[in-house]
Amino acid sequence: MKTLKNFGILGIGTYVPEKIMTNSDLEKIVDTSDAWIQKMTGIKERRIAAENEATSDLAYNAAVKALESSNTKAEEIDLIVVATLTPDYFTPSVSAMLQKRLGAHHAAAFDLGAACSGFVYGLEAGGNFIATGMYKKVLVIGAEVFSRILDWEDRNTCVLFGDGAAAAVLGEVEEGYGLIGSHLGADGDLDDVLIIPAGGSRTPATHETIDNRSHYLKMKGQEVFKFAVKAMPGAVEKVLENTGIGIDELELIVPHQANMRIISSAAKKLGFPAEKFVLNLDRYGNTSAASVGLALGEALEKGMIKKGDNIALVGFGAGLTYASCVMKWAY
Template identity: 55%
Template structure:
């Protein structure tokens, strides 16, 4: 049994608080000009003290379920892609499942860094395609502000908080997911990691003092990796969909850095008016960035039925993933 599988509904949520680049100038030695020139970021949303990743995920999920016209009890599975879960265990997905009242759904978190949402869509689409499940809720959600070193100007200016969600299910034949490419190179894991807090380096006075519970990144190495892999994974996904880059109507890249986004567009020979960019408003929200962009595009009327689109991401691991879809809504 195989079925056409696509996205039935979308939702997103970002915290109310905004920290601009001018605000960042008061926190670390940096400038609006420096941040904008190197990243394209102008501001980021930051979770309130009482908000955790599951709260952001829940709000995005409610909107996605409403958009899809799906009741929580119809869900078979909840997947949350995140690098900043509420707890090591239980999973954030279980917390969201309980709060939604999705009592018939299994639930688990997926750890693929910023590739988390695209990985989740790949997993969910194959489960629905096979007939194992009918409706799956996938969420990319992050509160990266909780694991940032606010004294490190090389990382703290880059990230923000937010969540994006999608309901995945059967769609009209010929629409939905057409091609998937996923990959990883664990040798690059050292370039982007949270060194302490797991079983390798459990919490201690020393790890806290060294700020090893925060994001550590070799920006130069990650940038070089991203510049290469974004184009490669996109082209592989297109080949699996028997599609050429010129047939694409829209590119939804991971919103990490404007220069990386423009490089990916150039490799696919796509004009920037076909590339959804919101890194200026939200900064890098990791697994949440692509679903937030998708939801924004839908609300703006930029997506129409039959559009060929590609989701293209990379992240900690190091991981990468791209998915080609024919939009079905």
């Protein structure tokens, strides 16, 4: 029987656009208040892509840093996986565009649609090509320009999200390190609670869909909230059960940065100290597929992670989807 190889993250890169939009800026656009947004979500500000920036630009900037930090040349990359729900185009994929721009001439490329769970889905999907021995180096990216699919007249959604990108280079790591286990799931019964109704093959864009604003993201916030407060701790519990790792053996949890109240509720349910959850949603809001990677990159930069630490990553998002994994940090 063939044995599977251990894979792990060899380096991370992150990128956020320069432009900051504060809650006070939002007060000038929709009927909202800094106090409401902070109390209900924990978000203070978010980044907004420049007019000439699209998802592949953010992804490229993050990818270059991930290649640098892992000492990897673009030509060594065998596969590029980009998790996004805001690609530059329906086709070509962001991953194929990056293959050209990075000069990763030998890489296969595909995009992955798991919304805010995309980074964790991507780690598992991309990493398994290393586990089986098919590829040696895989670049996984979560990148979004959410500001382009938000309805800036809808206060229910536009205050929550931001733009950003995070990239990880995956490769083989020494025995006992890297990804220990993961748990991926979906609840398609809730496919209508986060949806962009028009612009796809069911309801192609017409003058009417534009007038109805139905090519923007629509959300049933309370239903997402109810799902998230169960799915986030549930996915962590499940991956701990699968891997036989106790919660007290975790050094950090890196959660999807959707809402502070969802994270606090997960901390309580799991009985895991709130201060061991990596947080940056106050500065970036919900950056969807980029969010977990962005928080992980920041934790690394701040020296919060050292070799041998057990780290759990957990996300949830449209679909609805959820995903968690546990890694023993490899460097």
